[in-house]
Amino acid sequence: MNALAHAAIDILKENDRGTYTVPTKGLYPFQWNWDSCLTALGQRHFDESRAWTEIETLLANQWPDGMVPHIVFHQPDDGYFPGPDIWATGRPVPTSGITQPAVAGFALRRLFEHAKDRAAAAKRVAALLPKVAAWHRWFYDTRDPAGEGLVAIIHPWESGRDNSIDWDRPFARVPTEGIAPYTRRDTQHADPEHRPTKEQYDRYLWLVEHFRGLGWDNRKLHDASPFRVVDPGFNAILIRSAADLAALAQEMGQFDIAGENQAFANRGVAAMERLWSDAHGQYLCYDRVAGELIDSRSIGGLLAAFAPIPTARAARIADTIAAQASRFGVASHAPDDPRFQAKRYWRGPAWLVVNYMIGDGLARAGLADAAEAITRTSLDLIRISGFAEYYDPHTGEPLGGGRFTWTAAMVLEFLAMEA
Numbered sequence: 001m002n003a004l005a006h007a008a009i010d011i012l013k014e015n016d017r018g019t020y021t022v023p024t025k026g027l028y029p030f031q032w033n034w035d036s037c038l039t040a041l042g043q044r045h046f047d048e049s050r051a052w053t054e055i056e057t058l059l060a061n062q063w064p065d066g067m068v069p070h071i072v073f074h075q076p077d078d079g080y081f082p083g084p085d086i087w088a089t090g091r092p093v094p095t096s097g098i099t100q101p102a103v104a105g106f107a108l109r110r111l112f113e114h115a116k117d118r119a120a121a122a123k124r125v126a127a128l129l130p131k132v133a134a135w136h137r138w139f140y141d142t143r144d145p146a147g148e149g150l151v152a153i154i155h156p157w158e159s160g161r162d163n164s165i166d167w168d169r170p171f172a173r174v175p176t177e178g179i180a181p182y183t184r185r186d187t188q189h190a191d192p193e194h195r196p197t198k199e200q201y202d203r204y205l206w207l208v209e210h211f212r213g214l215g216w217d218n219r220k221l222h223d224a225s226p227f228r229v230v231d232p233g234f235n236a237i238l239i240r241s242a243a244d245l246a247a248l249a250q251e252m253g254q255f256d257i258a259g260e261n262q263a264f265a266n267r268g269v270a271a272m273e274r275l276w277s278d279a280h281g282q283y284l285c286y287d288r289v290a291g292e293l294i295d296s297r298s299i300g301g302l303l304a305a306f307a308p309i310p311t312a313r314a315a316r317i318a319d320t321i322a323a324q325a326s327r328f329g330v331a332s333h334a335p336d337d338p339r340f341q342a343k344r345y346w347r348g349p350a351w352l353v354v355n356y357m358i359g360d361g362l363a364r365a366g367l368a369d370a371a372e373a374i375t376r377t378s379l380d381l382i383r384i385s386g387f388a389e390y391y392d393p394h395t396g397e398p399l400g401g402g403r404f405t406w407t408a409a410m411v412l413e414f415l416a417m418e419a
């Protein structure tokens with residue numbers, strides 16, 4: 001095993017809290033939903049059983065209605081805001097009240113396919129399948145009430161791309177007044193210039209307080225939210241997970257789950273066509289409140305390649321990425337857009353997790369060269385700058401938190417692909 005793999009494993013072990021892994025010490029001291037599922041893919045390279053545990057812990061905190069929350073607050077920690085008292089969701093182990101990209105179905109299939117201990121893996125996956133299926137059902141019930149085939153996010157944090165340029169217009173509808181005074185913690189751990197702005201934070205919190213006022217009742221939240229956006233990246237992850245869950249369920253003899261999830265995936269892929277922009281060579285977000293596409297060339301529309309979209313669309317996305325004017329791809333926003341910011345979180349920097357999912361999708365579409373280019377540029381970033389949270393796509397400068405869990409997990413996956 002090479003030095004890079006050893007370094008990655010050290011980080012995963014250092015951030016391991018026994019049954020879950022924190023994204024990084026200080027900045028993010030709890031369990032995050034999509035971080036954990038992607039982290040398990042790294043853990044499988046050195047401790048398969050521990051990888052299953054990571055996802056089991058997350059799903060043990062699923063809500064009765066099927067939602068899997070974006071944060072599980074396993075133990076108190078003052079280092080993060082907003083903590084459990086602000087969310088006040090009333091869960092036995094406190095959690096936030098919103099969700100995150102549904103990558104669990106994909107992660108389960110990948111873990112299962114590569115598992116060395118087949119018998120143990122079959123047992124563990126069989127128990128997890130119905131839980132992920134319930135989460136997918138929850139999505140289409142509560143976040144697609146009109147049956148459009150695509151789900152909306154109701155808070156930017158749900159997308160996992162907290163301050164993307166995609167949200168600027170729809171987010172402007174969210175008030176900034178009337179929220180309780182608060183102190184941010186993130187800016188004490190990372191450079192404020194590389195984080196969301198104060199105004200964005202006010203709006204994040206306004207939404208949290210609004211949803212809390214509605215008792216976190218998911219039958220009400222979608223229609224009551226002034227922010228309802230259909231994100232192609234978010235939907236692509238859900239669609240891919242539904243397709244993967246369908247394949248897994250078929251193999252395990254859970255045929256109802258297989259049929260239901262294949263139908264979600266088919267409907268989703270067809271509906272994604274409405275988000276395609278030929279002018280931009282990528283998909284766009286759709287503002288469900290205003291009833292219009294959002295003209296913003298973010299990585300959300302490239303991440304769509306993770307879903308089984310038509311091959312011609314995937315090929316066009318590969319061209320769009322190749323044409324990006326940055327040394328280290330994939331930039332989280334088109335570098336030639338005047339709104340692009342090379343160092344500010346999801347408004348420009350490159351993130352390894354998204355690289356990984358795009359690369360996987362392109363490889364599946366038969367675009368091996370494009371996928372390899374992403375693997376290469378991702379490992380270049382690590383070799384030059386270490387295991388950061390995100391990177392300046394022009395200079396490769398490491399940004400945000402350090403010794404970052406999912407970055408390390410993705411490195412193990414990229415190295416396995418390169419081998």
Ligand code: GLC
Pocket residue numbers: 023028032034035159160161162
């Ligand atoms: C930030 C990221 C989000 C991630 C979380 C923990 O909020 O935007 O995607 O899940 O940090 O790493």
